[in-house]
Amino acid sequence: MPGPCLVWFTGLSGAGKSTLANALALWLKEAGLPVYVLDGDRLRTGLNSDLGFSVEDRSENIRRIGEVARLMTEAGLIVLVAAISPMASDRARVRGLFQPEEFFEVYVNTPLAVCEARDPKGLYQRVRAGNLKQFTGVDSPYESPQNPELSIDTSHQDLDSAVAILVDRLRRGGVLGGTG
Numbered sequence: 001m002p003g004p005c006l007v008w009f010t011g012l013s014g015a016g017k018s019t020l021a022n023a024l025a026l027w028l029k030e031a032g033l034p035v036y037v038l039d040g041d042r043l044r045t046g047l048n049s050d051l052g053f054s055v056e057d058r059s060e061n062i063r064r065i066g067e068v069a070r071l072m073t074e075a076g077l078i079v080l081v082a083a084i085s086p087m088a089s090d091r092a093r094v095r096g097l098f099q100p101e102e103f104f105e106v107y108v109n110t111p112l113a114v115c116e117a118r119d120p121k122g123l124y125q126r127v128r129a130g131n132l133k134q135f136t137g138v139d140s141p142y143e144s145p146q147n148p149e150l151s152i153d154t155s156h157q158d159l160d161s162a163v164a165i166l167v168d169r170l171r172r173g174g175v176l177g178g179t180g
Contacts, residue, residue, distance in 0.1 A: 017084075
């Protein structure tokens with residue numbers, strides 16, 4: 001059985017991070033593996049509801065998510081985090097909490113124009129209307145991962161293909177062993 005690990009999905013709002021994480025979680029559950037999804041949006045309404053969107057608050061948000069994920073992996077789970085996590089230094093800090101074989105970064109590298117066209121929460125529309133400021137990828141920076149374990153552009157991959165690629169890379173990376 002594969003060991004506990006963290007699979008960290010990063011990318012712009014609307015890139016498909018949560019969709020991919022949830023689809024991978026379903027695959028892992030069907031394979032009989034213990035898995036849990038930590039979704040950045042859900043954590044912002046609960047555990048991290050006291051945080052805003054300043055640089056410091058965004059950093060603290062990611063720190064907290066990383067610490068929760070570490071505790072969950074220590075409990076034996078495969079943890080899938082879907083969070084924009086715009087700053088490379090914050091993602092590196094989380095990576096540092098894990099052994100190399102326990103951390104797998106997935107850059108959901110979907111172009112801004114595609115994310116904006118999807119706009120599942122209406123956020124880009126609010127930004128373009130001037131009703132939302134400091135939005136990652138538009139008027140607040142997003143530092144793309146330089147060496148993620150995997151990069152997926154969901155505008156070129158359907159969900160089933162993306163999950164198959166993820167599973168294959170997780171196996172080759174030693175995260176899933178010979179499961180499934």
